[in-house]
Amino acid sequence: xxxxxxxxxxxxxxxxxxxxxxxxxxxxxxxxxxxxxxxxxxxxxxxxxxxxxxxxxxxxxxxxxxxxxxxxxxxxxxxxxxxxxxxxxxxxxxxxxxxxxxxxxxxxxxxxxxxxxxxxxxxxxxxxxxxxxxxxxxxxxxxxxxxxx
Amino acid sequence: xxxxxxxxxxxxxxxxxxxxxxxxxxxxxxxxxxxxxxxxxxxxxxxxxxxxxxxxxxxxxxxxxxxxxxxxxxxxxxxxxxxxxxxxxxxxxxxxxxxxxxxxxxxxxxxxxxxxxxxxxxxxxxxxxxxxxxxxxxxxxxxxxxxxxxxxxxxxxxxxxxxxxxxxxxxxxxxxxxxxxxxxxxxxxxxxxxxxxxxx
Numbered sequence: 001x002x003x004x005x006x007x008x009x010x011x012x013x014x015x016x017x018x019x020x021x022x023x024x025x026x027x028x029x030x031x032x033x034x035x036x037x038x039x040x041x042x043x044x045x046x047x048x049x050x051x052x053x054x055x056x057x058x059x060x061x062x063x064x065x066x067x068x069x070x071x072x073x074x075x076x077x078x079x080x081x082x083x084x085x086x087x088x089x090x091x092x093x094x095x096x097x098x099x100x101x102x103x104x105x106x107x108x109x110x111x112x113x114x115x116x117x118x119x120x121x122x123x124x125x126x127x128x129x130x131x132x133x134x135x136x137x138x139x140x141x142x143x144x145x146x147x148x149x
Numbered sequence: 150x151x152x153x154x155x156x157x158x159x160x161x162x163x164x165x166x167x168x169x170x171x172x173x174x175x176x177x178x179x180x181x182x183x184x185x186x187x188x189x190x191x192x193x194x195x196x197x198x199x200x201x202x203x204x205x206x207x208x209x210x211x212x213x214x215x216x217x218x219x220x221x222x223x224x225x226x227x228x229x230x231x232x233x234x235x236x237x238x239x240x241x242x243x244x245x246x247x248x249x250x251x252x253x254x255x256x257x258x259x260x261x262x263x264x265x266x267x268x269x270x271x272x273x274x275x276x277x278x279x280x281x282x283x284x285x286x287x288x289x290x291x292x293x294x295x296x297x298x299x300x301x302x303x304x305x306x307x308x309x310x311x312x313x314x315x316x317x318x319x320x321x322x323x324x325x326x327x328x329x330x331x332x333x334x335x336x337x338x339x340x341x342x343x344x345x346x347x348x349x
Binding site for chain 1: 175181184188189192193196210213214217286290309333338
């Protein structure tokens with residue numbers, strides 16, 4: 001047996017149950033001091049874990065979780081309030097989204113220019129509807145084909 | 150050392166998968182059996198990661214409920230035990246974060262709730278001095294664990310107090326096995342040296 005005891009790293013490995021170098025493993029198998037250091041730590045850890053809850057406690061907690069899991073969803077008063085609020089919002093949506101379309105600002109000069117152009121082409125259009133104009137002045141006349149009356 | 154998870158879940162993976170499937174379908178008995186298989190892991194996790202005074206039973210119940218509601222998220226790649234412990238760890242972290250509490254392990258003997266952390270130390274020993282020394286050693290270990298960095302503390306607790314193996318701890322904490330080993334070695338070294346130095 002090697003007279004050198006396990007060093008810190010080897011002792012940590014022994015505590016964790018990891019593989020030790022062959023020489024260290026052989027030493028641990030024969031050295032009461034090193035085994036006691038390992039076993040003392042493990043025993044302390046076991047004791048520090050503390051007692052487990054009794055069966056009654058475990059069953060109570062288990063049942064509580066299962067009841068909450070399987071219980072029907074409870075209707076909460078706040079749900080009605082939320083539903084009412086949602087209805088109000090939905091009903092107000094058209095009003096909120098509806099915007100009065102402002103007519104574009106007219107450019108007086110442009111309008112007058114267009115009017116002048118129309119009148120130059122067809123003075124009657126300013127006095128009567130298109131239908132009347134068509135009746136009084138046939139299309140053939142407008143296109144330059146003068147009819148012989 | 151066989152892991153506690155292995156010792157306390159004699160049901161095979163196939164049977165466990167069948168329970169999970171049945172519970173997903175709303176089978177209450179299957180859900181109860183599934184919880185029963187792993188409840189000690191969850192109790193130990195919550196008790197070790199929450200500070201004294203926290204309602205451990207409420208935390209365990211909330212863990213169970215989260216697990217049942219999220220059964221569809223369990224892929225079956227790892228063990229169900231590690232998966233539910235992961236839920237417990239996250240829940241404990243949430244509670245600590247929300248309440249801004251510093252996690253520590255209860256050192257006081259609490260006989261009234263049956264969770265005396267020193268209960269395992271025999272008090273019928275004819276030598277009171279030995280009993281006192283043993284209790285002091287346990288207190289010392291718990292105090293050293295409570296002083297570890299948070300991740301080392303979690304790894305140590307899951308290994309020695311909950312009983313998960315390396316893969317289980319890795320799954321529960323969402324890290325790889327190498328990271329678990331690193332933290333575990335540092336934690337063991339620090340706690341072991343401190344405990345040995347404190348011994349007469």
